[in-house]
Amino acid sequence: MTSDVRPYDAVLLVSFGGPEKPDDVIPFLENVTRGKNIPRERLAEVGEHYFSFGGRSPINDQNRAFLAALREDLAGAGIDLPVYWGNRNWDPYLADALRQMADDGVQHAACFVTSAYSSYSGCRQYREDLAAALADVPGAPVLDRLRHYFNHPGFVEPVVDATLAALAELPADSRNDAHLVFVTHSIPTSMNDASGPDGGWYVRQHESAVAEVVERVRQETGHRFHSELVYCSRSGPPQVPWLEPDVNDHLEALSEQEATGVVIVPIGFVSDHMEVIYDLDTEALDTARKLDLPAVRAATPGVDPRFVAVVRDLLVERAAAERGAEPERRSVGELDASWDRCAVGCCPNPRAERPAVAGADA
Numbered sequence: 001m002t003s004d005v006r007p008y009d010a011v012l013l014v015s016f017g018g019p020e021k022p023d024d025v026i027p028f029l030e031n032v033t034r035g036k037n038i039p040r041e042r043l044a045e046v047g048e049h050y051f052s053f054g055g056r057s058p059i060n061d062q063n064r065a066f067l068a069a070l071r072e073d074l075a076g077a078g079i080d081l082p083v084y085w086g087n088r089n090w091d092p093y094l095a096d097a098l099r100q101m102a103d104d105g106v107q108h109a110a111c112f113v114t115s116a117y118s119s120y121s122g123c124r125q126y127r128e129d130l131a132a133a134l135a136d137v138p139g140a141p142v143l144d145r146l147r148h149y150f151n152h153p154g155f156v157e158p159v160v161d162a163t164l165a166a167l168a169e170l171p172a173d174s175r176n177d178a179h180l181v182f183v184t185h186s187i188p189t190s191m192n193d194a195s196g197p198d199g200g201w202y203v204r205q206h207e208s209a210v211a212e213v214v215e216r217v218r219q220e221t222g223h224r225f226h227s228e229l230v231y232c233s234r235s236g237p238p239q240v241p242w243l244e245p246d247v248n249d250h251l252e253a254l255s256e257q258e259a260t261g262v263v264i265v266p267i268g269f270v271s272d273h274m275e276v277i278y279d280l281d282t283e284a285l286d287t288a289r290k291l292d293l294p295a296v297r298a299a300t301p302g303v304d305p306r307f308v309a310v311v312r313d314l315l316v317e318r319a320a321a322e323r324g325a326e327p328e329r330r331s332v333g334e335l336d337a338s339w340d341r342c343a344v345g346c347c348p349n350p351r352a353e354r355p356a357v358a359g360a361d362a
């Protein structure tokens with residue numbers, strides 16, 4: 001039975017954090033954008049996205065649900081480990097979680113980050129913020145980071161099922177020529193060019209996940225759908241190039257090409273973040289409506305039991321590797337299972353170097 005998790009004595013869920021009431025919105029945005037080159041107009045605009053949902057991001061509730069499901073999953077597999085939760089940008093902060101862990105005598109924790117892909121924003125920035133939190137907390141545990149899971153079957157399978165379910169919701173006569181529009185968070189092209197150990201991994205990992213979902217949808221439906229990888233939530237000054245096309249521009253192009261319908265698959269997001277409920281459900285679906293283009297947004301993995309079990313699989317896998325074994329590393333598609341420790345210089349900070357945990361140099 002694969003329940004040996006030595007040397008780990010805790011799991012830490014590491015996430016972004018989000019505001020929970022209107023008064024939180026501005027301080028949260030200040031936390032996110034400190035030291036970043038984000039125009040004031042963009043900040044005001046993003047603030048309005050949060051205010052239009054009552055000043056409350058869905059992300060913390062998503063993480064609470066994930067924590068509950070994860071505790072149940074581990075207990076069900078006979079793994080008796082405490083699970084903690086800390087965010088980069090909002091309460092409960094990473095340092096709060098580490099303080100609690102130190103008080104509880106935790107010595108060696110495995111971190112699961114709610115970002116599936118490699119980039120400075122999705123990887124090293126979390127590792128830096130964990131290092132900064134460690135520096136604030138005497139007696140905090142040693143931290144390892146569980147590997148990227150964009151190509152773990154427990155992530156890919158829920159996305160496939162969600163895509164099939166969304167396809168079934170399209171009007172029957174628009175289904176066969178529908179496009180699968182895979183969406184992820186845009187980042188500066190320079191950040192993609194530098195992502196992973198030798199560059200380009202952010203897009204490469206997405207393309208591999210997309211290809212695998214499209215192939216599995218073909219196996220299920222007997223039909224290879226048109227598909228594209230596009231982007232949402234661009235920020236930064238207009239003269240700085242970010243990954244394109246934007247999902248709204250892409251929908252317009254599809255409409256001009258007389259596409260019959262689209263399924264919007266938020267492949268870059270593990271749960272319903274503000275980007276999903278605003279940038280996709282509010283803005284992109286509105287664009288599609290104006291274009292008279294039938295569109296359905298596919299669900300995110302959220303608390304799908306297969307996705308929750310990814311944490312356990314990676315925990316058991318990494319624990320075995322730390323004990324010197326050679327565990328099976330599950331992955332699907334053309335890329336191998338991702339690395340356990342990021343190489344020195346992996347996903348570099350575009351501004352200034354800061355200490356980071358859990359790298360090859362740790």
Ligand SMILES: CC1=C(CCC(=O)O)c2cc3nc(cc4[nH]c(cc5[nH]c(cc1n2)c(C)c5CCC(=O)O)c(CCC(=O)O)c4C)C(CCC(=O)O)=C3C
Pocket residue numbers: 016017018019029032033036038042043046057058059114115116119121122185186187188233234235236268272273274275
């Ligand atoms: C790759 C990536 C992910 C996915 C990986 C991961 O999940 O971590 C992600 C997630 C998220 N981004 C989020 C929110 C924001 N991101 C911003 C700004 C930025 N994101 C960037 C990239 C990413 N972001 C970048 C390059 C910037 C520019 C500033 C900078 O260089 O850092 C801003 C500032 C305003 C704006 O400029 O839009 C906000 C408010 C939330 C919370 C949502 C909620 O509340 O539900 C989540 C999960």
Ligand SMILES: [Fe+2]
Pocket residue numbers: 118119123124196342346347
């Ligand atoms: Fe990295």
